[in-house]
Amino acid sequence: xxxxxxxxxxxxxxxxxxxxxxxxxxxxxxxxxxxxxxxxxxxxxxxxxxxxxxxxxxxxxxxxxxxxxxxxxxxxxxxxxxxxxxxxxxxxxxxxxxxxxxxxxxxxxxxxxxxxxxxxxxxxxxxxxxxxxxxxxxxxxxxxxxxxxxxxxxxxxxxxxxxxxxxxxxxxxxxxxxxxxxxxxxxxxxxxxxxxxxxxxxxxxxxxxxxxxxxxxxxxxxxxxxxxxxxxxxxxxxxxxxxxxxxxxxxxxxxxxxxxxxxxxxxxxxxxxxxxxxxxxxxxxxxxxxxxxxxxxxxxxxxxxxxxxxxxxxxxxxxxxxxxxxxxxxxxxxx
Numbered sequence: 267x268x269x270x271x272x273x274x275x276x277x278x279x280x281x282x283x284x285x286x287x288x289x290x291x292x293x294x295x296x297x298x299x300x301x302x303x304x305x306x307x308x309x310x311x312x313x314x315x316x317x318x319x320x321x322x323x324x325x326x327x328x329x330x331x332x333x334x335x336x337x338x339x340x341x342x343x344x345x346x347x348x349x350x351x352x353x354x355x356x357x358x359x360x361x362x363x364x365x366x367x368x369x370x371x372x373x374x375x376x377x378x379x380x381x382x383x384x385x386x387x388x389x390x391x392x393x394x395x396x397x398x399x400x401x402x403x404x405x406x407x408x409x410x411x412x413x414x415x416x417x418x419x420x421x422x423x424x425x426x427x428x429x430x431x432x433x434x435x436x437x438x439x440x441x442x443x444x445x446x447x448x449x450x451x452x453x454x455x456x457x458x459x460x461x462x463x464x465x466x467x468x469x470x471x472x473x474x475x476x477x478x479x480x481x482x483x484x485x486x487x488x489x490x491x492x493x494x495x496x497x498x499x500x501x502x503x504x505x506x507x508x509x510x511x512x513x514x515x516x517x518x519x520x521x522x523x524x525x526x527x528x529x530x531x532x533x534x535x536x537x538x539x540x541x542x543x544x545x546x547x548x549x550x551x552x553x554x555x556x557x558x559x560x561x562x563x564x565x566x567x568x569x570x571x572x573x574x575x576x577x578x579x580x581x582x583x584x585x586x587x588x589x590x591x592x593x594x595x596x597x598x599x600x601x
Contacts, residue, residue: 317475317477317478317481318472318474318478318481318513319478319481319482319484319485319486319513320352320462320474320478320479320482324466324469324471324472327469327471328348328465328469328471329414331468331469333465333468333469334348334414334465335414336419336422338441338446339426339441339442339445339446339447339448340441342419342422342423342441343423343438343439343441343448344461344465345414345419346419346420346423346438347361347438347458347461347462348461348462348465348479349416350364350378351462351476351479351480351482351483352479352482352483352486353376353402353416353483354378354400354402354483354500355400355480355483355484355500355501355502356479356480357383357384357477357480358455358458358459358475358476358477358479358480359384359455360382360383360384361437361438361455361458362436362438362453362454362455362458363381363382363383364436364437364438365381365434365436365437366424366427366428366433366437367379368380368381368437369420369424371417371420371421371424372417373417374403374404374405374406374417375401375402375403375404375417376401376402376404376416376417376420377399377400377401377402378399378400378401378402379397379399380397380398380399380400380502381397382397383397383398383502384502385502385504386398386502398499398502400499400500402416404416404417405417426446426447426448427439427448430448430450431450432450432451432452435452436452436453438452438453438458439451439452439453440452440453458476459475459476460476461476462474462475462476462478462479463475463476480501481513483500483501484497484500484501484503485513487500488513488514489513489514489515
């Protein structure tokens, strides 16, 4: 009996709480709509800062300052982290899950085999799915020398870490501060996420987070006018979140603006709008007598002095035996 009474009270309390919560949401929703109608946007302060891609100029700066390359063990590690994130669209949290077995390095290409990611966990729910396979062609087979060559850097790094005892536990290992080698100590997720921010800071560039490399992948392919299917194959996106990563450059925005802007004539590129009252050519039938009457009544003062001196009105008269079943094109130009 006691349990039954307590249970009823709990049910009543939960019901009252839910009703009051729904009422609170309705009141809050109405107040937010009212503030938006008055021009006050309450949601602007809650929006996360938009992730920006690494531009081509910023990447060149990293190379010019020696922060990317293979001059030492740390530089080689940072270069592989940068281009694995950019070329294959790896999420920051997925770098720690990488292994050497994820990559197949050949003479001219690198193939990435996904084993686990945000959208592919490899469990029972993913039996009908397949991990994505992305092939990046570094250069053509005919090119004997290609710099910077990602294939050569991958081979160099794998040769240095393949004999480590914990090679099956990670892909990134701590670089030695004295020699060109790597210690048997995998890098943690926090250290990996700090690589790109430290690169941008050392180069004196705008701060970027680890997720900006994935944004760079989508933006570079989008600005290169590649198909959405190919972009999704690289990044692994299955939702519409891809659209937030595709950043349009100024040239693309100008092209869109031109497509929907005012129509202009082909002769005037400065934007003069074509006159709506411009008359088009007229085609009509006229007999010889009607044509003679038209020419005799025409105001010849519109012609310049040279035409008035050389052409007399009577010379323009057409007799009935001059033409037979012919069409005459007459152009009246007042300029």
